[in-house]
C-alpha cells in the first residue's frame with residue numbers, strides 16, 4: 001500500500017495552502033476533496049460574495065451618476081449578474097486546478113495526488129476515501145483536517161434553500177426578490193444587505209438577536225453602516241425578537257415581538273438566515289478515533305495539532321477566526337510544524353479583515369468594544385475622512401480612521417479600524433507594526449504616498465505623539481484624541 005507523508009482532507013483555502021507548502025518540503029501529499037477545489041473560499045463564500053458586492057457597487061455608482069445626469073437607469077438582470085459571479089468563481093477554480101496539475105507534473109507526478117471523494121479518518125494514520133468507483137484506505141504519516149464550515153441552522157426555522165435560504169442558496173436564486181428579510185446582522189447578513197440594497201430592486205429587512213447590527217463592532221462604525229443601509233431603504237428591526245418564521249403560500253411570514261410587548265407580523269418574498277457557521281465534522285472520523293472537541297463543537301486545537309499528535313486541524317474547523325487568510329496561515333503553519341520548526345508561533349493579533357459594506361470597513365487587532373470587554377486602558381485617536389486629501393479628491397469624505405494604542409509611554413498599537421472608501425488600502429502598515437510588536441514612532445516618520453488614505457493613519461499617530469499637522473484642539477468635530485480608563489473617556493488636548 002502506498003504511504004503518504006501527509007493526507008489533507010478538504011481543498012479549501014486552508015487545505016490548498018497546506019498542500020502547496022508541503023511540496024516546498026518535497027513531501028508526498030494526498031489531498032481529498034468531496035466537492036470543488038477552493039471550498040468556501042470561492043463558491044458560496046468569499047470570492048462569490050465579493051463578486052456580488054463589487055458588481056452591486058458598480059451598479060449603485062452607475063445609478064448615482066445616471067441620477068445626477070437625469071438619465072434613465074438601465075435595468076439589471078439577476079441572471080446576468082449571477083452569470084458574472086459564476087464566471088469569476090470558475091476562473092479562480094481553473095487557476096487553482098491548473099496550478100495543481102502543473103505542480104504535479106513539475107514534481108514528476110510523484111509528490112501530489114488529488115482525489116475527488118469523501119474522506120473519513122479511521123485511525124491516527126489511516127483515511128478511508130470513497131469515490132464514485134468505490135472505497136479504499138490510504139496510509140499516511142500525518143493527517144490535516146481542513147474540512148471547513150457550513151451555515152448554522154436554527155431548529156425552528158424551516159430552511160429549504162428556495163424561500164428561506166442560507167448563504168449557500170443565494171447563487172441558486174433566479175431573480176431579485178421584491179423583498180427579503182435577513183436574520184443575523186453579522187458579517188454575512190450585513191454584506192448581503194449591502195449587496196441587495198445596492199442593486200435597488202429588493203426591500204431588505206434586517207434582524208439580529210443583539211440590539212443592533214454588527215454587535216461585535218464599535219458604535220461609531222455601526223452608525224455609519226446603519227445610516228447608509230437605511231438611506232438605501234433597508235428596514236433595521238430594533239428592540240425586537242423574532243418569535244417565528246415560516247413559509248406560507250410560497251412566501252415568508254415572520255413575527256416580531258417588541259420590547260414594549262406589542263407584536264407585528266411581516267410578509268416578504270425570501271429570507272436569508274445568516275446566524276453563524278458550524279464545522280463540517282459529521283462522520284469525519286470513526287468512533288475509535290478520539291479527537292478532542294471544544295465546547296462549541298469545533299475541533300480543539302493545540303497550535304494546529306489535535307489531541308492525536310499525527311492529526312492536525314486548520315481553518316474554519318477550529319474554534320478561532322473563520323477567514324481565508326487565517327485558514328491559509330494555519331495550513332502553512334501546520335506543515336512547517338510537521339516537517340521543520342516554524343520561525344515563530346502563530347499569532348492572531350495582526351490579522352486584517354475587511355467587511356464589504358457601504359462603505360468598506362477594514363480592521364486589524366482590537367476594536368474599542370473588545371478592548372473595553374478585556375478591561376484595558378487605552379488611548380484612542382480618530383480622524384475624519386474630511387481631513388484626508390485623498391478622500392476630498394474622491395469626492396467622498398464619509399468615514400474615519402481610528403487607532404487604539406496602549407495607555408503608556410510605548411504606545412504600542414492595539415488595533416485599528418478604517419471606515420470609508422479605500423479603507424482596506426490603509427491597514428497593512430499597522431498590521432506589520434502589531435506583528436513586530438512596535439510602537440507608533442515608525443509609522444509617524446514613514447513617508448506615505450500622497451494623496452493616500454494611509455496619510456490619515458499617519459496623522460492619527462502623529463496626533464498621539466502631539467505633533468500632527470492638523471490640531472485636534474482646532475478641528476474638534478473632525479479629530480479625537482483621548483484616553484479610555486474603565487470605560488471613562490478623557491480628552492488629551494494639545
Ligand SMILES: Cc1cc2nc3c(=O)[nH]c(=O)nc-3n(C[C@H](O)[C@H](O)[C@H](O)COP(=O)(O)OP(=O)(O)OC[C@H]3O[C@@H](n4cnc5c(N)ncnc54)[C@H](O)[C@@H]3O)c2cc1C
Nearest residue numbers: 010012013014034039040041046119148315316322323324
Ligand atoms: C458568504 C461568505 C463570505 C465570506 N467572505 C469572506 C471574505 O470576504 N474574506 C475572508 O477572509 N473570508 C470570508 N469568508 C470565510 C471563508 O470563506 C472561510 O473562512 C474559508 O473558506 C475557510 O477555509 P477552509 O479551507 O477552512 O474551509 P472551506 O473553504 O469550507 O473548505 C473546506 C473543504 O473541505 C471539503 N470537505 C469537507 N468535508 C470533507 C470530507 N469529509 N472529505 C473531503 N472533503 C471534505 C469541502 O467540500 C470544502 O471544499 C466567507 C464565508 C462565507 C460563507
Ligand SMILES: NC(=O)c1ccc[n+]([C@@H]2O[C@H](COP(=O)([O-])OP(=O)(O)OC[C@H]3O[C@@H](n4cnc5c(N)ncnc54)[C@H](O)[C@@H]3O)[C@@H](O)[C@H]2O)c1
Nearest residue numbers: 184185186187188189208209274275276277322354355356
Ligand atoms: N468579509 C469577511 O471577511 C467575511 C465575510 C463573510 C463571512 N466571513 C466569515 O464568516 C463567518 C460567519 O459569518 P456570519 O455572518 O454567519 O456570522 P457572524 O458571527 O458574523 O454573525 C452572526 C450574527 O447572527 C446573530 N445571531 C446569532 N443567533 C441568532 C438568532 N438566533 N437570531 C438572530 N440573530 C442571531 C449574531 O448576533 C451575529 O450578529 C464570520 O464570522 C467571518 O469569520 C467573513
